[in-house]
């Protein structure tokens with residue numbers, strides 16, 4: 670099985686679009702400095718994804734194997750373990766900050782990379798908690814991920830640990846290839862989405878400065894077909910209400926679909 674490059678590429682393209690969109694919004698021309706080294710082509714990011722497929726697959730199965738079910742109190746240690754696993758991964762790819770932020774319930778995982786002064790900031794949302802499992806509906810143990818017919822099966826493999834990992838791998842590929850990102854990036858990974866994110870709004874209200882951004886990406890969406898990923902742009906209302914995104918400066922909320 671290979672990790673889908675098209676999905677990661679969607680994030681690469683998205684991060685670059687945010688630079689030019691923000692520039693246009695501010696009535697500036699997109700400036701390219703001759704002193705600035707040329708950005709790597711998408712092909713070099715694709716090569717990175719190909720070259721690291723086995724390592725990424727191993728990471729993905731590790732994360733899926735953690736039963737981070739938010740609605741079952743007995744699974745709280747697993748939820749915490751999944752959060753800690755993601756923090757370690759964010760540190761390993763070179764994010765400036767990687768930590769869990771407490772709420773009255775499960776922690777939010779936060780990571781940031783802030784070394785693009787003057788460039789916009791993109792905040793990326795996904796969630797690392799999963800739904801409980803009815804064992805009778807599963808042909809395999811839900812937390813023992815298995816690859817069949819080129820697909821990986823396991824609870825959370827799609828919704829939404831794919832959203833967590835593909836966005837991280839996209840940032841990793843750009844950092845490892847270019848040594849930098851075209852924009853500043855903040856990750857926030859919810860640990861209670863599958864139980865309705867009861868503390869998320871309070872969390873946002875308490876952390877407005879920390880979460881300040883120019884664009885928000887919701888990596889917990891759908892796509893056109895199994896082979897066609899998608900980005901929905903400018904979802905201002907329903908998504909804003911659903912996620913209670915009330916981040917100062919955010920002018921657009923986009924949903925992308927790395928599933």
Ligand SMILES: [Zn+2]
Nearest residue numbers: 828829862889
């Ligand atoms: Zn979801």
